[in-house]
Amino acid sequence: MTVNTPIYMxxxxxxxxxxxxLEAMLPYFxxxxxxxxxxxxxxxxxxxxxxxxxxxxxxxxxxxxxxxVIFTSGGTEAINLAIKGVADMYAEKGRHMVxxxxxxxxxxxxxxxxxxxxxxxxxxxxxxxxGRVSADDVRAALRPDTVLVSVMMxxxxxxxxxxxAAIGKVAKxxxxxxxxxxxxxxxxxxxxxxAMGIDLLALTGHKIYGPKGVGALYVRRKNPRVRLSAQIDxxxxxxxxxxxxxxxxxxxxxxKAAELCRTEMAAESVRIAALRDRxxxxxxxALDEVSVNGSRSHRLPHNLNxxxxxxxxxxxxxxxxxxxxxSGSACTTATLEPSYxxxxxxxxxxxxxxxxxxxxGRFTTAEEVEFVIGRVVETITRLREMSPLYxxxxxxxxxxxxxxxxx
Amino acid sequence: xxYSDKVLDHYNNPRNMGSFGKEEDGVGTGIVGAPExxxxxxxxxxxxxxxxxxxxxxxxxxxxxxxxxxxxxTEWLKGRTVDQxxxxxxxxxxxxxxxxxxxxxxxxxxxxxxxxAVNDFLNRSGKPTQAVGDGSAS
Numbered sequence: 425m426t427v428n429t430p431i432y433m434x435x436x437x438x439x440x441x442x443x444x445x446l447e448a449m450l451p452y453f454x455x456x457x458x459x460x461x462x463x464x465x466x467x468x469x470x471x472x473x474x475x476x477x478x479x480x481x482x483x484x485x486x487x488x489x490x491x492x493v494i495f496t497s498g499g500t501e502a503i504n505l506a507i508k509g510v511a512d513m514y515a516e517k518g519r520h521m522v523x524x525x526x527x528x529x530x531x532x533x534x535x536x537x538x539x540x541x542x543x544x545x546x547x548x549x550x551x552x553x554x555g556r557v558s559a560d561d562v563r564a565a566l567r568p569d570t571v572l573v574s575v576m577m578x579x580x581x582x583x584x585x586x587x588x589a590a591i592g593k594v595a596k597x598x599x600x601x602x603x604x605x606x607x608x609x610x611x612x613x614x615x616x617x618x619a620m621g622i623d624l625l626a627l628t629g630h631k632i633y634g635p636k637g638v639g640a641l642y643v644r645r646k647n648p649r650v651r652l653s654a655q656i657d658x659x660x661x662x663x664x665x666x667x668x669x670x671x672x673x674x675x676x677x678x679x680k681a682a683e684l685c686r687t688e689m690a691a692e693s694v695r696i697a698a699l700r701d702r703x704x705x706x707x708x709x710a711l712d713e714v715s716v717n718g719s720r721s722h723r724l725p726h727n728l729n730x731x732x733x734x735x736x737x738x739x740x741x742x743x744x745x746x747x748x749x750x751s752g753s754a755c756t757t758a759t760l761e762p763s764y765x766x767x768x769x770x771x772x773x774x775x776x777x778x779x780x781x782x783x784x785g786r787f788t789t790a791e792e793v794e795f796v797i798g799r800v801v802e803t804i805t806r807l808r809e810m811s812p813l814y815x816x817x818x819x820x821x822x823x824x825x826x827x828x829x830x831x
Numbered sequence: 832x833x834y835s836d837k838v839l840d841h842y843n844n845p846r847n848m849g850s851f852g853k854e855e856d857g858v859g860t861g862i863v864g865a866p867e868x869x870x871x872x873x874x875x876x877x878x879x880x881x882x883x884x885x886x887x888x889x890x891x892x893x894x895x896x897x898x899x900x901x902x903x904x905t906e907w908l909k910g911r912t913v914d915q916x917x918x919x920x921x922x923x924x925x926x927x928x929x930x931x932x933x934x935x936x937x938x939x940x941x942x943x944x945x946x947x948a949v950n951d952f953l954n955r956s957g958k959p960t961q962a963v964g965d966g967s968a969s
Contacts (some may be wrong), residue, residue: 490910736869740893742834742842754869754892762869773867810848810898812873813866828865 427795429746434727435631435785436580436608437750441604442633442786445477448680449635452673460670461661471672478679482640485682486606486625487616494641494662495675498799499607499628500642503530505666506603506624509652510572511538514601518569524549524557525768526584527576528605535574549575554719555584562594573602577625578609581752581765581781582718583727592621601650607631607639611685612693612724617642623650629674633786634681638674641666649674692786696723699784699793702729706797711804713817717752717779728782729766731775734814735807740780743803747796754781774823834895835929841899846906849888851875857953863943870897870937874944876908876916878952884908884916889944896934899923900941908945918951 432440451472460475462468479490479651496502507521523535525548532801537767538544547565549557566573573595578585588604595602603624609615610625611632617625643665644650658667708714729752732740737753752763754777762776771779780800784793808814813823834842850873851858855941864871870893877886887905891898903924908916924930924938950960 450856734892736897738891739842739898741838742895753894774869777869779868810845810890811892812862812871813892815850815873815890823866828871 427483427789427791430748431746431792431796432748433746433782433784433788433789433792434750436451436583436781436783437784438630438636439633440636440787441630442681442684444684445634445677445680446589448517449677451671452831456522456672458672460672461659471670472531474672474679475670475678478675478682481679481683481686482627483642483688485615486610486627486642487618488642489645491663492617492642492645494643494665495632495670495678496641496666497637497671498630498639499605499626500530500639501666502626502628502639503605504534505641505652505655506626506643507531507534507572508655509576509665510601510603510624510650511542511544512653513651514571517571518567519544520567520570522547522549522562522565522573522600523572524551524575524578524586526551526555526582526765527574528580528607530663531576531605533796551584551768554722555579555582555765555769556719556722557586557591559587559590559594563589563598566598566600568592569597570600573600575602575604575605576608577604578613578720578724579765580608581750581763582769583608583724583728583783584719585609585722585724587722588620588622592721595623599648601648606809608724611682611689612726616691617644623648625731629635629678629681632678632685635674635677638671640678659762693725694782696786696788699790700726700728700782701784702790703784703793703797704730706794710797710801714804715775717769717771717775726784729779730782731766731771732804733775733778734811734817735804736777737779739793740778740803743807744796744799747799750781750783752781753777808817836927837903837928838895838899838930839903841928842895845889845898845902847886847888847902847909848890850890851877851886851888857952859948859950861944861947861949861951863947864893864940865895866892869893870940872897872901872940872944874901874904874941874948876948877950878913884911884913884914887948893937893940896928896930896932897937897940899928900930900937901944903927903939904945913949913953916945919945 434674456470458467460471483490610627623643623644630636717729737751738755765775873890887908888914889949891901921942
């Protein structure tokens with residue numbers, strides 16, 4: 425068995441770009457360098473054509489029409505535009521939002537900003553132990569002054585996919601705008617903004633084998649027509665919602681990436697899910713006291729999040745240095761807190777520190793999966809020999825009854 | 832995060848990893864930290880009749896720097912008297928392992944573990960104990 429190391433299993437952080445996407449982008453860096461708003465010459469027309477085609481490609485992937493796609497610099501900007509744009513535009517209606525506790529960091533941070541600076545109130549939606557939001561909870565959280573419901577379609581850490589259609593229906597009945605950060609879901613699972621009742625949807629290029637620095641916001645135009653206050657003023661590009669000269673090569677790449685996902689998703693997701701299932705089964709068969717975080721039945725095909733009891737995440741990553749992975753351990757996060765997503769499932773802090781996220785993708789091979797299973801089992805076994813907690817657990821000591829003193 | 836060569840060396844080749852029986856003569860055991868904080872160190876010393884630490888062992892749940900700090904502590908403890916052991920400061924560990932600021936707490940934990948282990952020995956042999964940090968578990 426030959427594999428090249430390091431092995432990349434951090435596709436939910438970012439994906440490598442598909443060579444076909446690069447090929448689609450290249451002409452727009454050089455010969456076809458025009459400004460898409462230049463209406464009076466062929467350079468401009470060629471750029472405009474590329475942008476129009478990409479808008480179609482992105483729209484088709486999510487069941488939208490091209491006019492509903494606004495290009496941005498990425499997922500974070502799309503999220504900012506959606507949430508702040510609604511907050512500004514619908515300020516007369518109210519200052520209340522409903523947000524899932526497991527929504528992404530950008531969503532949490534934008535909402536915190538509105539609470540701090542603009543006097544907004546937020547109702548946080550809890551999730552069940554699989555990480556799912558209940559539509560009934562959404563209904564119960566709505567108020568007359570609610571302007572937005574935000575539920576991330578698929579989670580970046582645990583891969584849990586939400587019942588978007590049920591939540592969308594509740595929002596629609598109440599006449600509240602339904603926003604979703606779909607950066608993790610788009611291109612991986614079928615997305616249909618009509619069937620799911622979505623009004624605003626953020627996506628990004630670099631998680632679907634496209635380039636970094638480009639993303640899009642879907643903005644519903646009918647039933648209802650959603651209006652947003654622009655967050656960047658300038659030349660009135662993108663229907664006045666997002667000024668700034670478009671990143672034409674990036675947009676062309678995003679379009680191509682979207683088209684590849686649309687045409688290849690059915691076969692690709694089956695192949696990737698089979699690799700993920702093998703990874704999961706291989707690890708679970710060889711080690712005791714491991715638990716899968718999230719949902720087994722409503723999960724992205726390329727995600728596997730496991731807690732390895734009695735072993736700390738950063739030390740696992742150190743031992744698995746030939747494999748690029750992420751952990752929910754505090755030592756590996758910017759905030760020095762263990763993963764809030766895993767904590768929201770009701771998983772103990774200790775097991776959040778002990779979690780690893782494996783995310784595979786288009787270029788992952790069966791050989792890589794087998795290699796990683798072997799290295800994970802070796803590393804965890806070695807670290808457990810070194811772990812006083814594993815020793816105590818094996819001696820039959822109930823760790824929850826020990827009086828630990830925090831430091 | 833980039834680790835220093837010394838941290839990597841202790842992580843890859845931990846010194847004195849293992850356990851003594853807690854009830855063995857001359858053994859002192861210190862367990863500090865908490866699982867929910869992401870690090871727990873168990874440090875044990877075996878002290879002979881002349882009051883010299885003749886052996887030391889550790890087990891650690893925690894990041895690479897925590898493992899390295901406790902591994903280094905066991906190396907330093909061997910051959911020391913109780914008083915010399917209690918003189919080891921966390922800053923000595925920081926310096927030796929080149930720990931970055933976010934990892935200083937690992938060295939503090941190791942210092943606490945040394946004190947807890949030595950005091951456990953003193954307790955068990957009926958001698959007066961020394962002041963310990965607040966990291967000890969019971």
